[in-house]
Amino acid sequence: MISVNLAAIFYLVSGILFILALRGLSSPDTSRQGNYFGIAGMTIAIIVTFLSIGNFSTSLVYVIIFLVIGGAIGAFIAFKIPMTAMPELVAGFHSLVGLAAVFVAISAFLNPEAFNLGIIGNIKLASLIEMSIGAAVGAITFSGSIIAFLKLRGIMSGAPITFSGQHILNLILGIGIFILIFYLCKTQSSNIFWTVIVISFLVGVLLIIPIGGADMPVVISMLNSYSGWAAAGIGFTLENTALIITGALVGSSGAILSYIMCKAMNRSFVSVILGGFGADNSADDKKEKKDQKPVKSGNAEDAAFLMKNASSVIIVPGYGMAVAQAQHALREMVDKLKKNDIKVTYAIHPVAGRMPGHMNVLLAEANVPYDEVFELEDINNDFANSDVAFVIGANDVTNPVAKTDPKSPIFGMPVLDVEKCKSVLFVKRSLSPGYAGIDNELFYKDNTLMLFADAKKMTEDIVKNLD
Numbered sequence: 001m002i003s004v005n006l007a008a009i010f011y012l013v014s015g016i017l018f019i020l021a022l023r024g025l026s027s028p029d030t031s032r033q034g035n036y037f038g039i040a041g042m043t044i045a046i047i048v049t050f051l052s053i054g055n056f057s058t059s060l061v062y063v064i065i066f067l068v069i070g071g072a073i074g075a076f077i078a079f080k081i082p083m084t085a086m087p088e089l090v091a092g093f094h095s096l097v098g099l100a101a102v103f104v105a106i107s108a109f110l111n112p113e114a115f116n117l118g119i120i121g122n123i124k125l126a127s128l129i130e131m132s133i134g135a136a137v138g139a140i141t142f143s144g145s146i147i148a149f150l151k152l153r154g155i156m157s158g159a160p161i162t163f164s165g166q167h168i169l170n171l172i173l174g175i176g177i178f179i180l181i182f183y184l185c186k187t188q189s190s191n192i193f194w195t196v197i198v199i200s201f202l203v204g205v206l207l208i209i210p211i212g213g214a215d216m217p218v219v220i221s222m223l224n225s226y227s228g229w230a231a232a233g234i235g236f237t238l239e240n241t242a243l244i245i246t247g248a249l250v251g252s253s254g255a256i257l258s259y260i261m262c263k264a265m266n267r268s269f270v271s272v273i274l275g276g277f278g279a280d281n282s283a284d285d286k287k288e289k290k291d292q293k294p295v296k297s298g299n300a301e302d303a304a305f306l307m308k309n310a311s312s313v314i315i316v317p318g319y320g321m322a323v324a325q326a327q328h329a330l331r332e333m334v335d336k337l338k339k340n341d342i343k344v345t346y347a348i349h350p351v352a353g354r355m356p357g358h359m360n361v362l363l364a365e366a367n368v369p370y371d372e373v374f375e376l377e378d379i380n381n382d383f384a385n386s387d388v389a390f391v392i393g394a395n396d397v398t399n400p401v402a403k404t405d406p407k408s409p410i411f412g413m414p415v416l417d418v419e420k421c422k423s424v425l426f427v428k429r430s431l432s433p434g435y436a437g438i439d440n441e442l443f444y445k446d447n448t449l450m451l452f453a454d455a456k457k458m459t460e461d462i463v464k465n466l467d
Contacts, residue, residue: 002051008241010048015245017041022253029370045242082325087355088152090220091145097227098141102197104234105135109193115238121188127237128188132181134233135193136200141226143204148219151208159437161209173203212409212437217351218261225254261350295431298449300461303390303425306449308466310387310423312343314379316416317359318352320393320428324455327366330392333459334368336466345382346373347389347416349397380417389421391442393455395434400441408438424448427455 002010018041024034046067050060081089108115108131109123117127150156177199184192211219228250235243262269307313315334321327334344346368352359363373383389391398398418402410418424424447431450433439442448451458 002048004052007048007052010044011241011245014041014045014048014242015249017044018246018249022249045246049240049242086358086361087216087220087353088149090355091148091152091223094220094223094227095142095145095149098138098143098145098230101134101138101227101230101234102142105131105138105237106197108237109135109190117237123188125185128185129181130233130236132184132193132196134230134237135197136177136181137226137233138230139197139200140204140207141223141230143201144208144219144226145204145223147205147208148216148223152216160212166206166210170203170206173199173206177203217353217355218258220355221254221258221261223254225251225258228252228254257356261356293444295443295450296446296448297452298425299451300453300458301465302449303451303458304462304465306423306425307337307342307388307390307462308340310342312345312382312386313337313388313390314383314386314418314421315344315346316389316391316394316398316418317346317348317363318392318394318397319358320395320455322353322358322362323393324457326392326456326459327362327368329456329459329463331366331368333463333466336463340466344372345379347376347379347383348373349376349394349416352394352397376414376416380414383417384420387422389418389424391418391424391426392459393427395428395440396438398440398442399434399438400445401438404441410438418442419445419447422447425451427451427453427458429454 017037021034021038021041024030024032024037026034050064077089108117108127110120112118112120112123112127115127118124147156177196180192180196180199183189184196208219228247230247232244232247232251235241235245235247259269315330317327317330321330337344346363348359350356353362360373364370394416396402396410396415398416399410400415400419401408402413402415405411419442424442424445426443426448428443428450429452431439431443443450453461
C-alpha cells in the first residue's frame with residue numbers, strides 16, 4: 001500500500017519524466033533517451049496506481065491479467081509492424097485511447113460511488129462535466145481515428161467525401177453536444193448521456209471523411225491531440241494526477257505539432273480542427289490530358305552515369321521508399337557516391353510519407369548521419385545549385401502545381417523545388433498520381449528522367465552500375 005501524499009509525489013516524478021520524454025523526442029540525437037524516459041514514467045505511474053488501490057480483490061486480478069494480455073499484444077504488434085504501416089498503426093492506437101476514455105466515463109456515470117463521485121442521480125457537478133466532455137472528445141477521437149485508419153489502409157478511398165450542408169451539420173451537432181451536456185448536468189439523465197456519446201461518434205466520422213489523403217499527416221497529429229485531451233478530461237474525473245499531466249502533454253504537444261504542420265502545408269489551423277479542408281476534385285478534370293504527355297524514361301545505367309558525373313546530389317525520399325524498404329540500398333548508393341567526392345544531402349518535406357517524421361525514422365534506421373538530413377526550409381534554395389536530384393518515391397511534396405494551379409488541392413502547400421535542379425531522376429513504378437489524387441507536373445519536365453521500377457530494385461541496380 002502507498003499513502004496519498006507519496007502517490008502524488010511519484011505521479012509528479014512520472015510527469016517530469018514524460019516532459020523529459022517529449023524534450024528528448026524533439027531531436028533525433030536524443031530520441032532514444034526520450035523513449036526511455038517515457039517508458040520509465042509510465043512504469044512508475046502504473047505501479048503507483050495499483051499500489052494506491054488499497055483493497056486487492058478478485059476483480060483486480062482480472063485487471064492485471066488483461067493488462068498483461070494487452071501489453072503482450074502491443075509488444076507483438078510493435079515488433080512485427082512494418083514502417084510502411086506505422087501511420088495506420090498510430091491512427092489505430094489513437095482510436096483505442098479515445099475508446100478507453102469513453103469506457104471510463106461510462107463506468108463513472110453508471111457507478112459513481114466506486115469513483116467517489118457521489119451516487120446515481122446525484123453526481124458531483126464538476127465530475128459530471130468532466131466525464132461528459134471526456135466521453136465526447138473520446139468518442140470523436142475513436143470514430144475519427146477509425147476513419148483515418150481506413151483511409152490510410154486503403155480500405156476507404158483517400159478522396160474527400162463531401163455533401164451539401166456538411167459544415168452546417170457539423171456546427172449543429174457540435175452545439176447540440178454542448179446543449180445536451182448542459183441539460184445532463186441539470187437532469188443527470190442516462191438517456192442524455194448516451195445521446196451525447198452517440199452524437200460524438202457521428203461527429204468524429206463527419207470531421208474526418210471530408211479530409212483528403214494529402215492532409216492525412218495533419219489528421220494523425222490532430223487526432224493525437226484529441227486523444228490527449230480526452231485522457232486529461234477523464235484524469236480530472238478520476239482525480240489522477242498522472243493521467244491529467246500525461247493527457248495535457250499529449251494534447252498540447254499534438255496541437256502544437258498540428259499547428260506547425262498546418263503552416264508547412266499552408267492550411268488553416270481552425271479549418272483542420274473543424275474538418276473544413278479537403279481536396280478540390282476540379283483538378284481531376286485535367287488528369288487524363290496530363291497522362292498523355294510524353295515523358296523521358298531511363299534505366300539504372302543512365303542514372304548512375306548522371307550521378308557519377310555530378311558534383312552534388314540531393315536525395316528526396318518519400319512514401320515509395322518506405323513501401324519498397326529501399327533505405328538501406330539508398331545508403332549504400334550514397335556511400336559509393338561519397339567515395340567519388342560527390343556531395344550528397346537529403347531533403348525531407350515536413351509531411352513526406354503519411355505521418356510526421358516518417359522519412360527521418362527510415363533514414364535513421366539505415367544509419368544515415370543526422371547532419372546530412374535537411375528540412376524543406378533549410379535546403380530548398382540548394383536545388384537550383386545542385387546537379388542531380390534523386391527523387392525516390394516522393395510525389396505530392398515535389399509537385400510544382402502547388403505553386404501554379406489555384407484549383408489544385410495542394411495549392412499553397414510549400415513543396416521541394418526539385419524542378420530547379422539541372423537533372424531530376426524520379427524513381428516511381430508508374431505515372432499514377434500521389435496520395436492527393438493529382439498528377440505530378442514534375443514527371444513531364446524537360447530535365448526529368450523517369451526511372452520506372454521498384455525503388456529498392458532500381459537503387460540496387462544503380463549501385464551495381466556505380467562500380
